[in-house]
Amino acid sequence: MKRIIVLASGSGSNAENIANYFKDKTNAKVSYILTNNAKAKVLDRAKRLEISSKIFTKQEFAEGKNVLDFLKKEADLIILAGFLLKISPEIVAAFPNKIINIHPALLPKYGGKGMYGMNVHNAVVENKEQETGITIHYVNENYDEGAIIFQESVAVSPEDTPEIVASKVHELEYAFFPKVIEEIVNNL
Numbered sequence: 001m002k003r004i005i006v007l008a009s010g011s012g013s014n015a016e017n018i019a020n021y022f023k024d025k026t027n028a029k030v031s032y033i034l035t036n037n038a039k040a041k042v043l044d045r046a047k048r049l050e051i052s053s054k055i056f057t058k059q060e061f062a063e064g065k066n067v068l069d070f071l072k073k074e075a076d077l078i079i080l081a082g083f084l085l086k087i088s089p090e091i092v093a094a095f096p097n098k099i100i101n102i103h104p105a106l107l108p109k110y111g112g113k114g115m116y117g118m119n120v121h122n123a124v125v126e127n128k129e130q131e132t133g134i135t136i137h138y139v140n141e142n143y144d145e146g147a148i149i150f151q152e153s154v155a156v157s158p159e160d161t162p163e164i165v166a167s168k169v170h171e172l173e174y175a176f177f178p179k180v181i182e183e184i185v186n187n188l
């Protein structure tokens with residue numbers, strides 16, 4: 001049974017979706033949800049889903065040691081799902097091709113520092129893009145720059161608000177992220 005650890009800083013709807021996807025499977029499960037934000041709604045989701053959760057401070061994620069020791073003990077695969085901090089180089093080095101992030105746009109467009117959540121969808125609408133989508137990629141030391149694993153696009157209509165774009169992107173995330181994770185976890 002492979003142990004998937006999900007890191008989230010906010011709402012955690014992807015974390016919940018992934019946990020539910022693996023709930024009745026025998027190949028892997030979400031064993032922990034980690035966050036840097038004691039007020040993150042993802043903690044309420046973890047409690048309701050009866051999944052263990054742990055809070056590490058921003059400092060601990062930056063320094064890496066406490067988080068690294070924990071992940072070495074507990075994780076086979078690490079998923080970033082709405083996690084807003086950079087992963088320390090020590091952790092990246094310790095888990096080659098085992099840290100995966102989902103970005104709510106078609107990287108390399110609309111990626112990098114500050115490009116998260118509604119900032120991304122606002123920019124897509126402001127630039128009158130005709131499509132957007134999701135990018136699932138391996139994580140390296142820089143935001144949104146690791147090797148791309150999977151992308152899926154969706155059309156953006158001229159009348160779409162950023163909120164409508166966000167909901168279209170979330171639909172792609174919920175449909176594809178667990179399946180991409182399962183493909184990877186089955187080949188660990």
Ligand code: GRF
Nearest residue numbers: 011012013014082102103104
């Ligand atoms: C998602 O749009 C994901 O692509 C991005 O952050 C958002 C997290 O949403 N990385 P949630 O916390 O999973 O609801």
